[in-house]
Amino acid sequence: xxxxxxxxxxxxxxxxxxxxxxxxxxxxxxxxxxxxxxxxxxxxxxxxxxxxxxxxxxxxxxxxxxxxxxxxxxxxxxxxxxxxxxxxxxxxxxxxxxxxxxxxxxxxxxxxxxxxxxxxxxxxxxxxxxxxxxxxxxxxxxxxxxxxxxxxxxxxxxxxxxxxxxxxxxxxxxxxxxxxxxxxxxxxxxxxxxxxxxxxxxxxxxxxxxxxxxxxxxxxxxxxxxxxxxxxxxxxxxxxxxxxxxxxxxxxxxxxxxxxxxxxxxxxxxxxxxxxxxxxxxxxxxxxxxxxxxxxxxxxxxxxxxxxxxxxxxxxxxxxxxxxxxxxxxxxxxxxxxxxxxxxxxxxxxxxxxxxxxxxxxxxxxxxxxxxxxxxxxxxxxxxxxxxxxxxxxxxxxxxxxxxxxxxxxxxxxxxxx
Amino acid sequence: xxxxxxxxxxxxxxxxxxxxxxxxxxxxxxxxxxxxxxxxxxxxxxxxxxxxxxxxxxxxxxxxxxxxxxxxxxxxxxxxxxxxxxxxxxxxxxxxxxxxxxxxxxxxxxxxxxxxxxxxxxxxxxxxxxxxxxxxxxxxxxxxxxxxxxxxxxxxxxxxxxxxxxxxxxxxxxxxxxxxxxxxxxxxxxxxxxxxxxxxxxxxxxxxxxxxxxxxxxxxxxxxxxxxxxxxxxxxxxxxxxxxxxxxxxxxxxxxxxxxxxxxxxxxxxxxxxxxxxxxxxxxxxxxxxxxxxxxxxxxxxxxxxxxxxxxxxxxxxxxxxxxxxxxxxxxxxxxxxxxxxxxxxxxxxxxxxxxxxxxxxxxxxxxxxxxxxxxxxxxxxxxxxxxxxxxxxxxxxxxxxxxxxxxxxxxxxxxxx
Numbered sequence: 001x002x003x004x005x006x007x008x009x010x011x012x013x014x015x016x017x018x019x020x021x022x023x024x025x026x027x028x029x030x031x032x033x034x035x036x037x038x039x040x041x042x043x044x045x046x047x048x049x050x051x052x053x054x055x056x057x058x059x060x061x062x063x064x065x066x067x068x069x070x071x072x073x074x075x076x077x078x079x080x081x082x083x084x085x086x087x088x089x090x091x092x093x094x095x096x097x098x099x100x101x102x103x104x105x106x107x108x109x110x111x112x113x114x115x116x117x118x119x120x121x122x123x124x125x126x127x128x129x130x131x132x133x134x135x136x137x138x139x140x141x142x143x144x145x146x147x148x149x150x151x152x153x154x155x156x157x158x159x160x161x162x163x164x165x166x167x168x169x170x171x172x173x174x175x176x177x178x179x180x181x182x183x184x185x186x187x188x189x190x191x192x193x194x195x196x197x198x199x200x201x202x203x204x205x206x207x208x209x210x211x212x213x214x215x216x217x218x219x220x221x222x223x224x225x226x227x228x229x230x231x232x233x234x235x236x237x238x239x240x241x242x243x244x245x246x247x248x249x250x251x252x253x254x255x256x257x258x259x260x261x262x263x264x265x266x267x268x269x270x271x272x273x274x275x276x277x278x279x280x281x282x283x284x285x286x287x288x289x290x291x292x293x294x295x296x297x298x299x300x301x302x303x304x305x306x307x308x309x310x311x312x313x314x315x316x317x318x319x320x321x322x323x324x325x326x327x328x329x330x331x332x333x334x335x336x337x338x339x340x341x342x343x344x345x346x347x348x349x350x351x352x353x354x355x356x357x358x359x360x361x362x363x364x365x366x367x368x369x370x371x372x373x374x375x376x377x378x379x380x381x382x383x384x385x386x387x388x389x390x391x392x393x394x395x396x397x398x399x400x401x402x403x404x405x406x407x408x409x410x411x412x413x414x415x416x417x418x
Numbered sequence: 419x420x421x422x423x424x425x426x427x428x429x430x431x432x433x434x435x436x437x438x439x440x441x442x443x444x445x446x447x448x449x450x451x452x453x454x455x456x457x458x459x460x461x462x463x464x465x466x467x468x469x470x471x472x473x474x475x476x477x478x479x480x481x482x483x484x485x486x487x488x489x490x491x492x493x494x495x496x497x498x499x500x501x502x503x504x505x506x507x508x509x510x511x512x513x514x515x516x517x518x519x520x521x522x523x524x525x526x527x528x529x530x531x532x533x534x535x536x537x538x539x540x541x542x543x544x545x546x547x548x549x550x551x552x553x554x555x556x557x558x559x560x561x562x563x564x565x566x567x568x569x570x571x572x573x574x575x576x577x578x579x580x581x582x583x584x585x586x587x588x589x590x591x592x593x594x595x596x597x598x599x600x601x602x603x604x605x606x607x608x609x610x611x612x613x614x615x616x617x618x619x620x621x622x623x624x625x626x627x628x629x630x631x632x633x634x635x636x637x638x639x640x641x642x643x644x645x646x647x648x649x650x651x652x653x654x655x656x657x658x659x660x661x662x663x664x665x666x667x668x669x670x671x672x673x674x675x676x677x678x679x680x681x682x683x684x685x686x687x688x689x690x691x692x693x694x695x696x697x698x699x700x701x702x703x704x705x706x707x708x709x710x711x712x713x714x715x716x717x718x719x720x721x722x723x724x725x726x727x728x729x730x731x732x733x734x735x736x737x738x739x740x741x742x743x744x745x746x747x748x749x750x751x752x753x754x755x756x757x758x759x760x761x762x763x764x765x766x767x768x769x770x771x772x773x774x775x776x777x778x779x780x781x782x783x784x785x786x787x788x789x790x791x792x793x794x795x796x797x798x799x800x801x802x803x804x805x806x807x808x809x810x811x812x813x814x815x816x817x818x819x820x821x822x823x824x825x826x827x828x829x830x831x832x833x834x835x836x
Contacts, residue, residue: 019753019779022777022779023776023777096776102798104796104797104798108787108791108797110797110798113775113776115779115813117809117810118779118809200808200809200810201809201810215637216637219633219634221639221808221810222639239832241832242832245832245834246832246834248834249834249835250834253834253835335437357531357827358441358514358531359440359441361437361440361533361536361825362825363825363826364825364826364827364828365825365826365827365828366827366828366830367828367829367830368829368830368831368832368833369526369828369829369830369831369832369833369834370830370833370834370835372834372835373526373828373830373833373835374826378522378835379522379528379826379828380520380522380528390618390639391535391536391618391619391823392535392618392619392639392810392811392823393810393811393823394823395533395823395824395825396825396826397826405809405810405811405812405813406813407779407780407781407782407783407813407814408781408782408783408792408797408814408815409775409782409783409784410782410783410784410785410787410791410797411785411786411787412784412785412786412787412788412791413786413787414657414659414660414663414664414786414787415786415787415788415791416663416664416666416667416668416671416787416788416790417667417671417788417790417791417796
């Protein structure tokens with residue numbers, strides 16, 4: 001079959017499966033999730049064997065050891081995928097909840113019922129565990145999912161697909177609820193992005209290049225974020241110890257992720273007190289400092305920051321530091337260089353905490369807490385499928401509820417429109 | 419200036435205005451809405467004069483009398499635009515509401531705060547009153563709006579823009595919060611659809627052709643519906659009088675709109691009792707009937723329906739009628755031919771009312787009520803800017819709340835991520 005024919009079949013099958021999923025209750029979905037977990041554990045040997053094929057090809061292609069590390073499946077990672085499915089199983093089912101119901105003057109009772117989105121196209125790179133995470137979240141929220149992983153993980157993804165599909169069929173669910181595209185042809189992605197007749201949303205996860213490609217070529221709405229250029233603003237009224245701990249955590253705890261701090265903004269009145277100790281702590285942890293001219297006055301041996309440092313997502317132990325004359329300057333800087341992702345203020349001042357929370361245009365805005373909390377699990381949504389900074393549909397981390405929408409339901413007694 | 423330069427300036431100005439709007443409270447927005455209403459009434463003469471230019475060009479171009487009717491502004495329509503603005507003024511401000519707040523085990527307090535989307539691109543045809551409606555709704559929800567109306571209404575739209583802008587400036591608001599594109603060049607639309615750097619969503623309103631053009635060419639998410647192919651399913655357990663009234667209302671009260679019924683589905687057990695009286699009532703109102711073969715058995719002189727009648731949005735006094743063997747057949751028909759817009763069942767049966775509400779995939783699903791209730795005002799949302807069947811962001815009629823999104827706000831006491 002042509003790749004076009006194959007993709008159309010996959011999309012139509014997903015659409016059909018989504019119709020059945022729409023009316024599947026929690027019990028059956030949870031049984032399928034449990035069976036998926038069991039099957040992964042039972043098929044451990046086969047999974048590791050197929051994964052070895054990917055690893056050996058990766059070695060031949062000279063992939064970096066970090067890449068190979070992310071690609072590797074072993075007993076521990078398989079157990080952790082199964083645990084992840086069981087965590088999703090334990091989360092409440094968002095589907096069918098009626099959020100609010102009101103009565104109209106003519107007696108009509110109107111409410112909003114939560115329903116699945118339909119068919120989700122999920123496009124991602126590298127880590128095969130994402131295949132299982134995404135499948136679990138989509139199934140629980142009643143959506144069919146079409147999964148397009150990286151070509152370097154194709155053997156792993158296909159054996160995982162087998163384990164998941166087996167679980168669906170064993171529990172009376174449509175096998176096409178979860179489909180890994182059995183091809184490494186990039187044309188499959190192009191075709192998927194044009195299938196707005198059958199696919200309701202696209203979620204890409206990976207590097208900025210992949211995400212830009214998807215956003216620029218999709219005819220289907222895309223929930224995405226390009227990058228996280230996150231700031232911590234240390235206000236003149238910051239408690240010093242709190243500021244040290246939050247800034248250090250935001251930069252150093254896991255520098256390679258999108259909610260890590262990239263630029264530190266410091267009020268000039270606190271800079272001389274705050275910066276020397278802070279910068280020493282950063283440098284002890286191996287962080288390179290790139291400072292604005294005023295920062296260089298306080299930390300003369302810092303590297304001067306250049307214009308490109310302000311919008312940069314370093315994803316590394318590098319930090320840009322800017323001293324601002326007041327909070328308005330900090331807000332202007334965030335407006336200009338921020339990525340609407342995560343922004344934090346450290347302050348003891350009531351009015352400025354309110355102003356920052358209200359005015360900053362980011363998916364998560366924090367007072368006296370680390371940027372690292374922009375995460376579905378940390379904010380209490382349960383597992384997350386990604387973070388959306390496009391504002392549409394769901395702004396911020398997306399959990400099960402964000403994979404649904406609501407329709408209006410109306411109970412009448414024969415009402416007609418006058 | 420080139421059209422590209424002009425559009426970029428408009429988009430950047432809108433973005434800047436949206437930043438100021440974000441922090442503008444209800445009182446100031448309501449004052450601006452009131453001023454807008456006053457200015458329209460005060461500028462009545464100028465508005466009617468500019469409108470006459472459009473009308474005279476329309477006559478030269480040989481536009482239909484229906485089109486000219488929709489284009490015409492007089493004392494009554496200007497008063498009604500002013501009334502519309504005052505209705506929006508009276509609606510609650512959605513911005514700043516915190517919908518839910520919870521505490522995490524580490525003490526973080528997490529909530530969702532309602533915020534404006536940012537910049538809305540609104541593309542529409544004909545009626546100049548839409549310019550004022552859209553401007554009012556966008557302003558109240560804290561969004562800047564870029565308006566691109568039909569070329570046949572350009573003089574009317576520009577004078578309305580002048581009245582609105584004057585009100586913004588008189589009340590200390592950014593004048594660029596509302597901008598009518600001062601050009602009839604279609605290239606302006608193409609440029610607008612590519613400005614994803616500054617524009618957050620696009621809402622098109624008009625014929626299916628316009629909407630398909632926008633959807634296919636936009637790099638910005640589009641909230642839209644192509645058409646409304648709405649069904650009423652008369653169940654075997656329908657109360658006959660209720661069914662007559664609802665079906666008649668759904669088809670005849672205003673046949674040219676998207677929430678009018680296009681196909682009537684009738685359970686075969688009730689067809690012989692129900693259809694003759696129903697069809698007589700339809701025919702007395704001038705409705706042409708196109709029936710399936712079984713319908714022709716009951717109504718021998720009906721026109722036979724052809725395949726193209728089932729997915730058709732007639733927007734006219736034409737009705738397709740199909741007799742189904744059971745509700746599953748009705749559900750299958752709706753799944754295949756429906757447009758996810760509005761679907762209704764007439765029944766006295768409890769189980770089937772629940773099944774219909776749960777399983778039908780449409781933005782509004784009604785039991786024992788007319789499809790004509792799919793409307794923001796009728797459902798209690800206040801005014802509406804349009805209906806979205808794309809499922810993303812807001813499924814169904816979109817009022818003020820649907821022109822906003824939520825960001826997470828987090829109150830901490832120095833929490834860091836372990």
